[in-house]
Amino acid sequence: MDKHELIEWLKEEHRQFRALLEEIGPGRMELPGVAAHWSMKDILAHMSGWHPSLLGPLQAALRGEPQPPRPWPAALKEDDEINAWIYERNRERPLSEILAETHHQIQQLLAILEALPDDVRIEDVHHGERVYHLVYLGDQRFVAGEFFDHFHDDHEPDIRAWLAKNEAA
DSSP, X not given: OOHHHHHHHHHHHHHHHHHHHXXXXXXXXXXXXXXXXXXXXXXXXXXXXXXXXXXXXXXXXXXXXXXXXXXXXXXXXXXXXXXXXXXXXXXXXXXXXHHHHHHXXXXXXXXXXXXXXXXXXXXXXXXXXXXEEEEEETTEEEETTHHHHHIIIIXXXXXXXXXXXXXXX
């Protein structure tokens, strides 16, 4: 895969993601129970809360700058602690802000990838049925589709099951 194919892949992932959000609709975004007590809004905030940990380091590597600190307090080390922190920071935020932030971050990722050299090394790693696209900058590697990979691997099955259950009701 080359840079332009990666960008087109991400644009298609984003298109499919937006279509799913439209299927859910704004009226159901804040209903609990999509994944345990989380609503779709909570899942979006969770994913957006983690996304700067890809964007910041990728952008820093592109510029040849030191890696930025993680966006959460340094004392938080475990995923569950970080997830709880992200949830608490976002639970009172309006849905419109979280949706805008999610789409803005995806646009940021696309802009960063556009800025990569055309000959950037991209490696496809197959893991089961999934393919992960690794971008190499110097001695660092980044999972370019981490947002969508995490979505497909960890959240989409719950969301689809929740949708099916709610549409059958």
